[in-house]
Structures are given as C-alpha cells and as structure tokens.
Amino acid sequence: MAKNTKGIEVAEILPDKCIACQICIGECPVGAIELSAEGVAHIDPETCIGCGKCFESCPVDAVRFEKTQKKRLTREERGMPSEGVPGYEGVAVFIEVADGAGAQVSWELVGKARELAETLKTKVMGFLLGYGVEAIARDAVAYGCDVVHVVEDPLLEHYLSGVYGKALSDLCEAVRPEIFLIGATHLGRDLAGIVATRLQTGLTADCTGLAIEEKSRLLLMTRPTFGGNIMATIFCERRRPQMSTVRPMVMKMSEKDSARKGEIHRHDWVPPEGELPVIVDFIRDVQEIGSVDIVRSSALVVAGRGACDPATFPLLEELAELVGGTIACSRPVVEAGLMPYERQVGQTGKTVAPKLYIAIGVSGAIQHLVAIQGAEKIVAINSDPKAPIFRVADVGIVGNYLQIVPELIRQLKVRMGQAK
Structure with a gap:
C-alpha cells in the first residue's frame, strides 16, 4: 500500500478502469483529486489524507485503497457491559434561561432528545436552574419534556459559573441521566466544561449530529475535526452521563404543544460554602447596541x-x-x-x-x-x-x-x- 512522505496510507487510481465520472473528485474532502489531460482521475499523494471516500464512492472499482484496520476489541474484551451502563436513565437537556424565557437552542435540543429517547425507549428530562422559572418549566413540558427537574433559588437568578456548576452537577448526581445535552452558547460552553469535570465524564463539544447505537446504547456524537477536513464520531463508553454541546440552529425545534402533560419536580439545593461573587453590573449584549x-x-x-x-x-x-x-x-x-x-x-x-x-x-x-x-x-x-x-x-x-x-x-x- 502506497504511503506519502507523511506516512499516510493513500489511495491510488487504476487508469485502465477509470471512466472519468468525477464522482471521486466531488467526494474528496481535501481536493486531492483532479482529472488529467488524458481524462483519468489523479490523486495527489501529498494532499491525500487517507480517508478512503474515493474508494467507497467509485462505481467501477477504479481506486486501490487497503487501509490497515486496527483490531477492534469486543465490549467483553474491554470489560464493558453489552447494553449501556446500569444505574443511569433518560435523556436530559439543560434549559437555559435567556432574557426571562427559555433559550431557543434548549427547545431545539428537546426536539432532538425526543428522537434519541424514542430509540432508547426512555424519557426526556429538562434540567432548569433559576429563580421565578415556573412559566419556563411549563414551556419545557410543552416543547416535549416528560419531566422537568427544577432547582430554584435567588442565587441562581443570574449566571455565576461556580454556583451554576455546583447546582447542575448536584442535580445530575441526584437524577443520573444517561445522556445530557447542553446548548453551545457562551453560557452553555462555560457550564458544560465545569459539569463534565465535576462528574468526571466525557464531553464532546460543538456537535453537528447525534445518534444512538441501539445495542450498546451509546450516544454517537459527530463533529468536524482536524481543521474541519474530516467528520469524527465520538462516543463515551465508560462514564455517564454522555455529554454533548450543540450549537444553536443545528437541530430542528419541535412544535410547542401547550396541552401536553408532564411532571415538574422541585429539588432542594445546598448553596456552595464560602463567600460568593457579587454582581455589580451587567455588560449589555452587543445586539442591544446596534x-x-x-x-x-x-x-x-x-x-x-x-x-x-x-x-x-x-x-x-x-x-x-x-x-x-x-x-x-x-x-x-x-x-x-x-x-x-x-x-x-x-x-x-x-x-x-x-x-x-x-x-x-x-x-x-x-x-x-x-x-x-x-x-x-x-x-x-x-x-x-x-x-x-x-x-x-x-x-x-x-x-x-x-x-x-x-x-x-x-x-x-x-x-x-x-x-x-
């Protein structure tokens, strides 16, 4: 198998089989393939990243590619249970509060959570922190949550990373969701890292696709990587919850149904000890100043x-x-x-x-x-x-x-x- 100077195993075109359909050119994510003057596709080995997409897409088997496959251990060999990690259940979504209402990205994630929950045959939960958030909790039910877990306290009226991080981590430890989704807003990105660290679990950021591997119940989290040249699918085998952040506008928002029924559970919360920061003033959102x-x-x-x-x-x-x-x-x-x-x-x-x-x-x-x-x-x-x-x-x-x-x-x- 041919390699380039970087040691990457690269694909090769078989000239006698190539029909110049140019499908491989369209599939190559890095533009490594061009059509020669003779009407035959040619791969630049130094540009090729060895992804194999040209091999997979060629309709006439005109691409030689035999990438060495590493032996994949079975779940039993890795010491993993065949069906998920016991003791965790449900797909949870953090309901972010923005300008006194639920953030749109939260409702988008609730819609995706319903799809994931249907595959797993489990429930959708909303995790809501704040003060005076009764109406938002009802909205969470209307958008698709089966259960909304609420932690309400004056300290949570405005976002403080340490306070919110402890409150949300405590809620996760009490409810133990199998999957936890957070919007990749400025607030969500900050909060997700704190919660994942406190829970000692994995976190995949800025996902563009979410799916379930049914047998293992793993959340398959897809996002661009290596500078956007390839799409990577990441999963978290040993730790729970499986956490992901998703940008606004990536998932389709579900329809609001005010007649929908659901439960709202309120949780007691012990604030962090020690002196807490005091909010002096807020910097206005840039959208408010033109x-x-x-x-x-x-x-x-x-x-x-x-x-x-x-x-x-x-x-x-x-x-x-x-x-x-x-x-x-x-x-x-x-x-x-x-x-x-x-x-x-x-x-x-x-x-x-x-x-x-x-x-x-x-x-x-x-x-x-x-x-x-x-x-x-x-x-x-x-x-x-x-x-x-x-x-x-x-x-x-x-x-x-x-x-x-x-x-x-x-x-x-x-x-x-x-x-x-």
Missing part, C-alpha cells in the same frame, strides 16, 4: 474568498436588501479585516438557518457547510464548477459574480416593480 445578529436573519447574502473585495460589498448589500436579509461572510473575509467577526458564518463563526442563503464566492469548506445545514434554500454563485458548495446548493450558478449579481438584482427589481 450590532447585527445574522443568526436571526431570514435571508443572508454571504461573501466568501472569491468575493473578498470591499469595492463590491455595496453590490452585495443591495442584493441583501432586496431579499430582505443581511450581508455576512466566510472566515477569509474576516481574516482579511474586511468584515467583523460577528458577521462570520462557519464552525468558528456562527451557525445559521435562514430561509434563503446566497453564497457568493464561497468555496464550501466542511467548517462552513456544517454551519449552514439548517438553511431552507441555498443559492451558490462561484466561478469554480468544482466548488464543494455546489454539492449542497439547491441552485448553483457557475460564473463571475460581478456579472451574475447585477443581473440578479435587475431581475429582482423587475419582479418587484422597482425597475426604471
């Missing part, structure tokens, strides 16, 4: 590396205004200092789910694609016909955006009766 929240926009016009020219931004802003949306960007535009970070879409930026997503000059790296998977309609404009963004686009236009966008604006104005 900043743009691209997460809430119903339409986005996104500038990528291929449209990284500030002189053309007014053109993109005009298009965004016509479709009732906001201009945003991919990571290279922020790195070039042309737009602020708050406008960045991607795994290192914001996850979005607009009704309309127009990508202009966006190549479509995995880090970007996982952040737009909730978009209802994706329109891609790119001069490179091989750009990965076209694999997920509902409408793809190949060409120079400086010619396409003005024509798109003109036609929109005609349809809207604004043409002169």
Whole structure:
C-alpha cells in the first residue's frame, strides 16, 4: 500500500478502469483529486489524507485503497457491559434561561432528545436552574419534556459559573441521566466544561449530529475535526452521563404543544460554602447596541474568498436588501479585516438557518457547510464548477459574480416593480 512522505496510507487510481465520472473528485474532502489531460482521475499523494471516500464512492472499482484496520476489541474484551451502563436513565437537556424565557437552542435540543429517547425507549428530562422559572418549566413540558427537574433559588437568578456548576452537577448526581445535552452558547460552553469535570465524564463539544447505537446504547456524537477536513464520531463508553454541546440552529425545534402533560419536580439545593461573587453590573449584549445578529436573519447574502473585495460589498448589500436579509461572510473575509467577526458564518463563526442563503464566492469548506445545514434554500454563485458548495446548493450558478449579481438584482427589481 502506497504511503506519502507523511506516512499516510493513500489511495491510488487504476487508469485502465477509470471512466472519468468525477464522482471521486466531488467526494474528496481535501481536493486531492483532479482529472488529467488524458481524462483519468489523479490523486495527489501529498494532499491525500487517507480517508478512503474515493474508494467507497467509485462505481467501477477504479481506486486501490487497503487501509490497515486496527483490531477492534469486543465490549467483553474491554470489560464493558453489552447494553449501556446500569444505574443511569433518560435523556436530559439543560434549559437555559435567556432574557426571562427559555433559550431557543434548549427547545431545539428537546426536539432532538425526543428522537434519541424514542430509540432508547426512555424519557426526556429538562434540567432548569433559576429563580421565578415556573412559566419556563411549563414551556419545557410543552416543547416535549416528560419531566422537568427544577432547582430554584435567588442565587441562581443570574449566571455565576461556580454556583451554576455546583447546582447542575448536584442535580445530575441526584437524577443520573444517561445522556445530557447542553446548548453551545457562551453560557452553555462555560457550564458544560465545569459539569463534565465535576462528574468526571466525557464531553464532546460543538456537535453537528447525534445518534444512538441501539445495542450498546451509546450516544454517537459527530463533529468536524482536524481543521474541519474530516467528520469524527465520538462516543463515551465508560462514564455517564454522555455529554454533548450543540450549537444553536443545528437541530430542528419541535412544535410547542401547550396541552401536553408532564411532571415538574422541585429539588432542594445546598448553596456552595464560602463567600460568593457579587454582581455589580451587567455588560449589555452587543445586539442591544446596534450590532447585527445574522443568526436571526431570514435571508443572508454571504461573501466568501472569491468575493473578498470591499469595492463590491455595496453590490452585495443591495442584493441583501432586496431579499430582505443581511450581508455576512466566510472566515477569509474576516481574516482579511474586511468584515467583523460577528458577521462570520462557519464552525468558528456562527451557525445559521435562514430561509434563503446566497453564497457568493464561497468555496464550501466542511467548517462552513456544517454551519449552514439548517438553511431552507441555498443559492451558490462561484466561478469554480468544482466548488464543494455546489454539492449542497439547491441552485448553483457557475460564473463571475460581478456579472451574475447585477443581473440578479435587475431581475429582482423587475419582479418587484422597482425597475426604471
């Protein structure tokens, strides 16, 4: 089996079998495959990461790939029970309180928790901390929780990491959920690490997919890794709860049913000993002082590396205004200092789910694609016909955006009766 200079076992094309279908080119996550002048696919061994996707996708067996497989121990050999870890039950969701109401990401996770719980044939639980949260507890039931466990105390009215960390850890130890999901907000990311550390369990952050391996009852947590070049599926065998954080807008929110019945259990709580911090004042949220929240926009016009020219931004802003949306960007535009970070879409930026997503000059790296998977309609404009963004686009236009966008604006104005 061939290896590159990095020691990675790489795939090879069998020229006499290749039919130039280019399926492997579209499947390669790192752009290591090109079509030669002879009409045969060619793999650059130094770019190849040995993932084997070209081998799996080739319809004519024209790819040689025999990656050495490590021996996988059975659960008995690893000393693990065949069906989960005893003493833990249920799928729990942390119900974050934001501006006096349950955060939207919490309701999104409750919807996903219902899917997981149905597979496991167990219940969905909400973990709610705060003060004066009776209405939020009822909302948790309406969105899909079978049981809501509430810890209510004046100390929990505002978030303090140490106080919340102890309260939520104590609740987990008392209820013992099999799975625990937390929204990957600023608060959730801080809190999840504290709770996982106190419970001495694993935590997979920023997941884009959650599923259950039914026999073992393991939570399969998928997220981008190695700079977004591959997707890794992670599971936690020996510790419980199995913990994961998920970004807002990744999971679909369930419908609210105010007639739904559920239980609300209140728990006594012993505050941490010692002197506690005193909140002097709050820094206002940036959204309150005129900043743009691209997460809430119903339409986005996104500038990528291929449209990284500030002189053309007014053109993109005009298009965004016509479709009732906001201009945003991919990571290279922020790195070039042309737009602020708050406008960045991607795994290192914001996850979005607009009704309309127009990508202009966006190549479509995995880090970007996982952040737009909730978009209802994706329109891609790119001069490179091989750009990965076209694999997920509902409408793809190949060409120079400086010619396409003005024509798109003109036609929109005609349809809207604004043409002169």
